[in-house]
Amino acid sequence: MLLALAPLFLVLQPRSAAPIARLVATYRFGSNPGNLAMWHYAPLAQAGEQPALVVALHGCSGSAQHFSQAGFNELADRHGFYVLYPEQRTENHRYRCFNHLTADDVAIGEREIQSVMQMVHFMVKKYGIDERRVFITGFSSGGQMAAIVAATYPAHFRAGAIIGAGGYICESGHAGIAGFVRCPGAPKLRKKSRQRRSSHWPRMSIWHGTNDQNVPYIKMDIAVTQWRRVHGLLQRRAVTEQLPGDVSHKVYRNRAGRNLVESYTMNNAGHVIPVHPGCGSVGVFLEESPLCFAREATRFFRLHKEPVTAAF
Numbered sequence: 001m002l003l004a005l006a007p008l009f010l011v012l013q014p015r016s017a018a019p020i021a022r023l024v025a026t027y028r029f030g031s032n033p034g035n036l037a038m039w040h041y042a043p044l045a046q047a048g049e050q051p052a053l054v055v056a057l058h059g060c061s062g063s064a065q066h067f068s069q070a071g072f073n074e075l076a077d078r079h080g081f082y083v084l085y086p087e088q089r090t091e092n093h094r095y096r097c098f099n100h101l102t103a104d105d106v107a108i109g110e111r112e113i114q115s116v117m118q119m120v121h122f123m124v125k126k127y128g129i130d131e132r133r134v135f136i137t138g139f140s141s142g143g144q145m146a147a148i149v150a151a152t153y154p155a156h157f158r159a160g161a162i163i164g165a166g167g168y169i170c171e172s173g174h175a176g177i178a179g180f181v182r183c184p185g186a187p188k189l190r191k192k193s194r195q196r197r198s199s200h201w202p203r204m205s206i207w208h209g210t211n212d213q214n215v216p217y218i219k220m221d222i223a224v225t226q227w228r229r230v231h232g233l234l235q236r237r238a239v240t241e242q243l244p245g246d247v248s249h250k251v252y253r254n255r256a257g258r259n260l261v262e263s264y265t266m267n268n269a270g271h272v273i274p275v276h277p278g279c280g281s282v283g284v285f286l287e288e289s290p291l292c293f294a295r296e297a298t299r300f301f302r303l304h305k306e307p308v309t310a311a312f
Helices: 002-010 064-070 072-079 105-127 141-152 219-230 293-300
Strands: 023-026 037-041 053-057 082-087 134-139 159-163 203-209 239-243 247-253 259-266 273-275 286-288
Touching: 023 064, 037 064, 037 072, 037 105, 053 064, 053 072, 053 105, 053 141, 064 072, 064 082, 064 273, 072 082, 072 293, 082 105, 105 141, 134 141, 141 159, 159 293, 203 219, 203 293, 219 259, 259 293, 273 293
Parallel strands: 053 082, 053 134, 134 159, 159 203, 203 259, 273 286
Antiparallel strands: 023 037, 037 082, 239 247, 247 259
C-alpha cells in the first residue's frame, strides 16, 4: 500500500538542483474541491493554433517544481506543447501524496480528480489546447492518480504514461472505476454518464524498476493487465526488445498493429525517473540513464519523433 510507505520519501532531501524557471501559478481555475495548487509551463517554441497538453502529477513529498526536473519542460520548448503540474498540499496529505488509497477513496478521489479536470478545462480554454491531444503522466502516487484520472475520464485523454506506480488496487470501501475495475463486494457507483463503459480508452505506457522498494515491482503487472483488459489485448502476445540502460520494452498491439499498451521494465533500478542530458536533471528520484522517461513518454504520445537515445 503506497500511503503506508510514505515516510520513506521524507528521508531523502533534494540536492542543490538548478532553479526551475517560468512555472506559472494559477489561483482561479474553478471551485477546486480537492484544494490542489495549479502550475503550468508555457513552451518557448511556437505552440501553434491548437497545441497539445501534458498533465504531469508528482509523487509523494514532491512538488510541481520537482517533477518539472523530469524533462517535460525542455521537450515542451522543442516541440511546442504545454505542461500542467497539479500540486498536492500538506493540508490534504502530510506527505503530499495524491489521495487514492484511503478508505473513502470515492469521496476524496472525486475531489482531487475534479480539481485536476478543472485545471485541464482551464488550460484548454485559455490556450486553445486541442482537446484531442491531451495526455497525462505521473510518478509514484502521482502515477497511480494519473491512471485513475485517465480511467475515470477516458474520453478526455489520448494517452498516458505512469512510472513507479502500479495498478488500481481494491481496498476496503472502494467501489472501483466503472468499466475499468470493479472491487468485489463494493457498493455500486453513482450513475453518471462518465461512468458508463468507455468506447475510447487511452493508450498507456507503464514503467517500473525491478528493485523498487517503495512500490513493489510486482504491482506493475496489475497495471499492465488492467490496461490490456480494457483494450481487449489479454490474448495478444507482446513484441519485446532490449533497450539501452538494461531496460526491457514490451509492446501490445491490436490486430491493426496499433501500439495500445507498452511496458518498460527497468532492470536493477529502484524508485526512480530516468533522465538524460538535455532531458531533465539528476536529483532525488531522478537518475541519469541512456533513456529519458519524459522523452519516451511524449514520443509515445506522438508529440515528436526524437530517437530513443537522442544526442543533444
